[in-house]
Amino acid sequence: xxxxxxxxxxxxxxxxxxxxxxxxxxxxxxxxxxxxxxxxxxxxxxxxxxxxxxxxxxxxxxxxxxxxxxxxxxxxxxxxxxxxxxxxxxxxxxxxxxxxxxxxxxxxxxxxxxxxxxxxxxxxxxxxxxxxxxxxxxxxxxxxxxxxxxxxxxxxxxxxxxxxxxxxxxxxxxxxxxxxxxxxxxxxxxxxxxxxxxxxxxxxxxxxxxxxxxxxxxxxxxxxxxxxxxxxxxxxxxxxxxxxxxxxxxxxxxxxxxxxxxxxxxxxxxxxxxxxxxxxxxxxxxxxxxxxxxxxxxxxxxxxxxxxxxxxxxxxxxxxxxxxxxxxxxxxxxxxxxxxxxxxxxxxxxxxxxxxxxxxxxxxx
Amino acid sequence: xxxxxxxxxxxxxxxxxxxxxxxxxxxxxxxxxxxxxxxxxxxxxxxxxxxxxxxxxxxxxxxxxxxxxxxxxxxxxxxxxxxxxxxxxxxxxxxxxxxxxxxxxxxxxxxxxxxxxxxxxxxxxxxxxxxxxxxxxxxxxxxxxxxxxxxxxxxxxxxxxxxxxxxxxxxxxxxxxxxxxxxxxxxxxxxxxxxxxxxxxxxxxxxxxxxxxxxxxxxxxxxxxxxxxxxxxxxxxxxxxxxxxxxxxxxxxxxxxxxxxxxxxxxxxxxxxxxxxxxxxxxxxxxxxxxxxxxxxxxxxxxxxxxxxxxxxxxxxxxxxxxxxxxxxxxxxxxxxxxxxxxxxxxxxxxxxxxxxxxxxxxxxxxxxxxxxxxxxxxxxxxxxxxxxxxxxxxxxxxxxxxxxxxxxxxxxxxxxxxxxxxxxxxxxxxxxxxxxxxxxxxxxxxxxxxxxxxxxxxxxxxxxxxxxxxxxxxxxxxxxxxxxxxxxxxxxxxxxxxxxxxxxxxxxxxxxxxxxxxxxxxxxxxxxxxxxxxxxxxxxxxxxxxxxxxxxxxxxxxxx
Numbered sequence: 001x002x003x004x005x006x007x008x009x010x011x012x013x014x015x016x017x018x019x020x021x022x023x024x025x026x027x028x029x030x031x032x033x034x035x036x037x038x039x040x041x042x043x044x045x046x047x048x049x050x051x052x053x054x055x056x057x058x059x060x061x062x063x064x065x066x067x068x069x070x071x072x073x074x075x076x077x078x079x080x081x082x083x084x085x086x087x088x089x090x091x092x093x094x095x096x097x098x099x100x101x102x103x104x105x106x107x108x109x110x111x112x113x114x115x116x117x118x119x120x121x122x123x124x125x126x127x128x129x130x131x132x133x134x135x136x137x138x139x140x141x142x143x144x145x146x147x148x149x150x151x152x153x154x155x156x157x158x159x160x161x162x163x164x165x166x167x168x169x170x171x172x173x174x175x176x177x178x179x180x181x182x183x184x185x186x187x188x189x190x191x192x193x194x195x196x197x198x199x200x201x202x203x204x205x206x207x208x209x210x211x212x213x214x215x216x217x218x219x220x221x222x223x224x225x226x227x228x229x230x231x232x233x234x235x236x237x238x239x240x241x242x243x244x245x246x247x248x249x250x251x252x253x254x255x256x257x258x259x260x261x262x263x264x265x266x267x268x269x270x271x272x273x274x275x276x277x278x279x280x281x282x283x284x285x286x287x288x289x290x291x292x293x294x295x296x297x298x299x300x301x302x303x304x305x306x307x308x309x310x311x312x313x314x315x316x317x318x319x320x321x322x323x324x325x326x327x328x329x330x331x332x333x334x335x336x337x338x339x340x341x342x343x344x345x346x347x348x349x350x351x352x353x354x355x356x357x358x359x360x361x362x363x364x365x
Numbered sequence: 366x367x368x369x370x371x372x373x374x375x376x377x378x379x380x381x382x383x384x385x386x387x388x389x390x391x392x393x394x395x396x397x398x399x400x401x402x403x404x405x406x407x408x409x410x411x412x413x414x415x416x417x418x419x420x421x422x423x424x425x426x427x428x429x430x431x432x433x434x435x436x437x438x439x440x441x442x443x444x445x446x447x448x449x450x451x452x453x454x455x456x457x458x459x460x461x462x463x464x465x466x467x468x469x470x471x472x473x474x475x476x477x478x479x480x481x482x483x484x485x486x487x488x489x490x491x492x493x494x495x496x497x498x499x500x501x502x503x504x505x506x507x508x509x510x511x512x513x514x515x516x517x518x519x520x521x522x523x524x525x526x527x528x529x530x531x532x533x534x535x536x537x538x539x540x541x542x543x544x545x546x547x548x549x550x551x552x553x554x555x556x557x558x559x560x561x562x563x564x565x566x567x568x569x570x571x572x573x574x575x576x577x578x579x580x581x582x583x584x585x586x587x588x589x590x591x592x593x594x595x596x597x598x599x600x601x602x603x604x605x606x607x608x609x610x611x612x613x614x615x616x617x618x619x620x621x622x623x624x625x626x627x628x629x630x631x632x633x634x635x636x637x638x639x640x641x642x643x644x645x646x647x648x649x650x651x652x653x654x655x656x657x658x659x660x661x662x663x664x665x666x667x668x669x670x671x672x673x674x675x676x677x678x679x680x681x682x683x684x685x686x687x688x689x690x691x692x693x694x695x696x697x698x699x700x701x702x703x704x705x706x707x708x709x710x711x712x713x714x715x716x717x718x719x720x721x722x723x724x725x726x727x728x729x730x731x732x733x734x735x736x737x738x739x740x741x742x743x744x745x746x747x748x749x750x751x752x753x754x755x756x757x758x759x760x761x762x763x764x765x766x767x768x769x770x771x772x773x774x775x776x777x778x779x780x781x782x783x784x785x786x787x788x789x790x791x792x793x794x795x796x797x798x799x800x801x802x803x804x805x806x807x808x809x810x811x812x813x814x815x816x817x818x819x820x821x822x823x824x825x826x827x828x829x830x831x832x833x834x835x836x837x838x839x840x841x842x843x844x845x846x847x848x849x850x851x852x853x854x855x856x857x858x859x860x861x862x863x864x865x866x867x868x869x870x871x872x873x874x875x876x877x878x879x880x881x882x883x884x885x886x887x888x889x890x891x892x893x894x895x896x897x898x899x900x901x902x903x904x905x906x907x908x909x910x911x912x913x914x915x916x917x918x919x920x921x922x923x924x925x926x
Binding site for chain 2: 176177178261262263265266267268269270271272273274276280281284285358359360361364
């Protein structure tokens, strides 16, 4: 198999797609013309053909689950690669032989690796991620404590980002090459290049020092909505502006691509209002690529924006991870990585489902 | 404009008068229209007009400004830095420079548009009903149920099977021909006075093309519309138009009635376009036929395909199913001869090419090239076979890497097969370019600096680089203008005479395939339904499908559809 050409056989199932690239062969031999054969298929295939959207979602959930298992395996073995004996490190100056034995036994580290692995998977699946080396509290609890703050910040930041990016990206895309487009591109270039800690410090020095806005900490929404909002503004803007800069560029590109499509010319040739063409024809089609990148941005924000959280002394996941790394708290680190992976996969799943709802080509095979 | 004699400029009126004793005033009248972008004029002051119930055909090759003129004349041309001067009136109302609001009230309502590629001209995310109803709801102020009723009538009239069900469909659930019917329905939804058809059949199979031409001609009669039909193919124009305008490089070089243009062409360019039309041998005047007739197959075939069957497993979100793309196909190709394979999209003709080049694995069957197995190879054997069988693809724009010079593109197969020392590659490239009729100055150019025909020549040179024995030409001229296509076909014939290559020429247009082929296989739904010498197939077609393909070729003498 040294010859790269031998991959030929593995590409065979994709061949129909290949031929679909040429305009003239866009249709398979049995295209929608054939009524009777379609009816037959429906009868034969039963449930899965009758509910394509449901089938699609079920398949995605299954895939997500498999990926999650893969992540658990990788995280478990990666941590094994870290040099040093975690128990010894955890004990630090309190080290005695008895304490060592006790902690090793309590954390299950005296068992063979393979047994450790299966017990880790078993407990991870029921939500038991072990206990923190530092304070002996369950990792799951520590993570869940921080989650509301992180979710609040992530949602507010992505809201800020979309609020800035959608109008800017759309206007720039529609006026490609014009003055507004140039200005937007320069601004988004700035946004991408500004370090977020600097942005945070600037906001603090202007709004916190100048106007007395809260610049640190977090108040739960359920306890004090106004306090929650005031604590949220500055970190949300800081985290949101960077995302906004990235999103603006993607939205601009998506709008340019779609507005050059022939079907947009068709829509214009119908004499539709500009706004109708923009929303129904350009907007919906441009949404598809934008959804992907928005999902990735949101997942990144949910994983904890470490720098922003440190600058604003914000008690989110990012700071927890930062502290866990500093203290070599491996169970906590492991758990945090798993949680972030879980968040990423969940959001990807949501994005996929949204795809299927927006795009009939996925929904209706 | 200076090169058009005065009597020709007045020809449209004369032609109208001949057909109709009381000619109507033109509904769309364009005079001295100039279009450009930045500082460059692209269209240099054109005049044309079309009257109710009449069809104006505008013919010219890509880049001649034919689409641009018509889109500008109807207020649909928009580009940064673009400008339109001159006059274009719809029933006396000026369109050039009209405010956007007026244009929106004209577009879709009084002028309907059909564009070239039906697979991209419908919104993929909207149902047909939504796309059909938009125009009428906006322009006629009717309710959604009323619009649905209208759409239903229209689709029925346009011959879309089971229109009630189809209204809920999305574009990807239709075939190319069906999409174009829907697109025509969109254009006609508000009963416009003028229909603009911009290369509406160029992306379709010939049989579908013939059906669409008949359809539009029928609709035009029943609605008494004016039609402006843009095409690069004079044969198509001859079937639909009353008057013809021939455009080249942004100017009108000739105009006249269909009869004038076909029987008494004045301009050299018009004569070239007429000569370039793909015609069946039986349509050509006696004498010009047929260098191929005396070429009999002798000896062993260069390539023998036996009982080839190819299955595809198609996986959709709802599971997998098997489609038989090619079924029990047996074919022979002889040295120095051409096997033509003709059939519509999805007939399996390209799959055969992919099997021969090792891209697709066959389910069963055998193919031998001078006795050596061709199928199911790997490693060094596959590499050797890929040298002996070369391929030229349909789209020369997609088949060349935009970041590689012509020399690198041509030399790539030489490098892959380690054929020549680096020093001699440049020399070899120059030779190859010479063989395909390009001079050595092309060697350092990039694809974007070349025209479509030049790119396809480079692709052919690349295929020749490894000294193949068999060339597979998969729709290699289908995306070229007819005039360029004729030149490339001549080149291919010369190369074959000189080097004795075997050709497999794959196409959807029987007129083109038959012109270049010694033997022809007609494919339908993965099977060869007819196989014989080109002469046999043409004179004595055995299946209805072959007869359909023959009938779909535009006639040599224009016959109004």
